[in-house]
Amino acid sequence: MSSSRSDGLYRPGTSPIHRLPAHVKVVAALGFVIAVVSTPGRAWWAFAAYAGALVLVTAMAALAPRFVARGLVIELPFVVFALLLPLLAGGEQVEVLGLSLSRSGLADAATLLAKATLGIWTSMLLAGTTRPQELVAGLQRLRLPRLMVEILSFMVRYLDVVADDLRRMRIARDSRAFSARGPRHWGVLASTAGALFVRSYERGERVHLAMLSRGYAGRLVLHGDRPGSRREWATAAVLLAFGIAVAITARVAT
Amino acid sequence: MTTPALDVRELAYAYPDGRQVLFGLDLTIHDGERVAVLGPNGAGKTTLVLHLNGILSGGHGSVTVGGLPVEREHLLEIRRRVGIVFQDPDDQLFMPTVAEDVAFGPTNLGLDREAVAERVTEALAAVGLAAERDRPPHHLSFGQRRRVAVATVLAMRPEILVLDEPTSNLDPASRRELAEILESLSLPTLIVTHDLPYAWQLCPRSVLLDDGVVVADRPTTELLADEELLRAHRLELPFGFDPRVQPVRP
Numbered sequence: 001m002s003s004s005r006s007d008g009l010y011r012p013g014t015s016p017i018h019r020l021p022a023h024v025k026v027v028a029a030l031g032f033v034i035a036v037v038s039t040p041g042r043a044w045w046a047f048a049a050y051a052g053a054l055v056l057v058t059a060m061a062a063l064a065p066r067f068v069a070r071g072l073v074i075e076l077p078f079v080v081f082a083l084l085l086p087l088l089a090g091g092e093q094v095e096v097l098g099l100s101l102s103r104s105g106l107a108d109a110a111t112l113l114a115k116a117t118l119g120i121w122t123s124m125l126l127a128g129t130t131r132p133q134e135l136v137a138g139l140q141r142l143r144l145p146r147l148m149v150e151i152l153s154f155m156v157r158y159l160d161v162v163a164d165d166l167r168r169m170r171i172a173r174d175s176r177a178f179s180a181r182g183p184r185h186w187g188v189l190a191s192t193a194g195a196l197f198v199r200s201y202e203r204g205e206r207v208h209l210a211m212l213s214r215g216y217a218g219r220l221v222l223h224g225d226r227p228g229s230r231r232e233w234a235t236a237a238v239l240l241a242f243g244i245a246v247a248i249t250a251r252v253a254t
Numbered sequence: 255m256t257t258p259a260l261d262v263r264e265l266a267y268a269y270p271d272g273r274q275v276l277f278g279l280d281l282t283i284h285d286g287e288r289v290a291v292l293g294p295n296g297a298g299k300t301t302l303v304l305h306l307n308g309i310l311s312g313g314h315g316s317v318t319v320g321g322l323p324v325e326r327e328h329l330l331e332i333r334r335r336v337g338i339v340f341q342d343p344d345d346q347l348f349m350p351t352v353a354e355d356v357a358f359g360p361t362n363l364g365l366d367r368e369a370v371a372e373r374v375t376e377a378l379a380a381v382g383l384a385a386e387r388d389r390p391p392h393h394l395s396f397g398q399r400r401r402v403a404v405a406t407v408l409a410m411r412p413e414i415l416v417l418d419e420p421t422s423n424l425d426p427a428s429r430r431e432l433a434e435i436l437e438s439l440s441l442p443t444l445i446v447t448h449d450l451p452y453a454w455q456l457c458p459r460s461v462l463l464d465d466g467v468v469v470a471d472r473p474t475t476e477l478l479a480d481e482e483l484l485r486a487h488r489l490e491l492p493f494g495f496d497p498r499v500q501p502v503r504p
Binding site for chain 1: 304307309330333334336338340342344345346348349350351357358359361362363390391392406407410
């Protein structure tokens with residue numbers, strides 16, 4: 001029951017990156033990703049510079065390259081799209097391994113992949129060094145609307161419980177010799193999803209009752225993270241400033 | 255006679271779908287009393303519990319807590335006075351850390367930061383979990399979570415404690431630890447349970463509920479010895495358990 005799944009992608013550690021307050025990291029990561037996204041296409045040296053910075057941060061946070069690589073799996077749909085681009089785009093053609101590919105399509109595909117990879121890498125660094133609860137507290141400190149913070153906080157708290165519900169339902173189902181083999185079994189999967197929804201909904205009601213019983217009147221006070229010190233902000237600002245500088249230079253150069 | 259800690263009079267209630275669960279229930283608890291509420295599934299135990307702090311209302315009859323009627327205008331005070339520990343601690347514990355969860359109730363009462371912190375420390379000490387204050391509740395064992403759930407209501411300094419099936423899913427050691435905590439508190443306590451030996455161990459008095467009314471209200475030993483009564487209301491003692499020959503409690 002008390003697994004650490006709820007810690008999501010968090011990898012415990014005591015590195016300087018781990019110790020930064022969550023909201024400081026959120027600002028740095030978000031700013032850096034915006035810089036990456038706003039970099040003009042084909043500015044290869046800029047993408048290499050971003051990657052260099054991320055390698056440095058990954059090393060500082062003592063995160064394994066394999067951990068980052070695992071996160072890149074969600075990039076797969078982009079990869080498929082990127083692979084199609086050179087085949088479908090028009091313009092000047094080049095021959096690669098007997099295939100006729102579009103030169104601009106290749107460049108666009110490479111840009112797309114570079115940006116997606118850098119963005120996911122940054123997110124993995126944030127997720128790997130920040131506990132989900134801290135992230136929620138950080139977002140609160142950044143003045144995300146209260147309702148959204150509360151919803152996120154409940155999600156972090158109950159993800160495990162709902163996952164456990166699902167696991168128990170699956171075990172109970174499989175214990176009666178069920179295995180989903182084809183469309184014939186989709187009905188069973190659909191009712192599992194439905195039952196899980198109803199259970200979660202009912203749990204929501206019970207949680208609400210329990211909250212009312214302790215005098216809840218519509219205001220949840222989450223105790224946020226500590227504020228960032230000037231030094232910590234400065235650390236984060238280095239990454240941010242680097243990203244912005246590279247993005248501007250790339251824009252001016254092209 | 256002093257004001258009873260809890261006084262339920264002729265309580266009747268039907269759910270909005272028309273299903274009537276309580277049919278004129280009377281129950282009085284005095285200061286310092288620990289009372290077990292026994293009864294088969296569907297007897298109305300949970301419905302009764304939800305009336306004690308005004309979560310459910312609008313039926314017939316009255317509930318008063320320490321002389322204060324459970325009515326809309328003093329709902330907050332009622333919820334401070336009546337501490338309910340629900341059956342599933344996962345329903346009760348939802349804040350990111352144990353300490354924040356225990357602070358939830360006192361904060362709702364409008365206490366300032368220092369007062370809240372004091373309540374949290376006091377409540378966690380009372381359940382022996384002071385060391386776990388900064389951990390997320392879902393990292394605790396089930397027994398620990400149940401104890402945190404008790405702490406979350408103790409932090410409101412209630413005048414009566416109500417526990418719904420406190421021993422469900424507990425291993426024997428957690429069960430004993432919880433009993434020790436409950437015995438150490440000098441609060442009037444209502445324990446809703448199917449666990450008859452637990453009722454016998456903790457509560458000198460028991461109330462048997464069935465079909466929405468109190469069918470028996472006697473000393474626990476005497477009630478549990480009445481086999482006919484138990485059988486008539488689908489209650490059974492565990493195999494080999496005899497309340498008459500159990501050793502006297504230490």
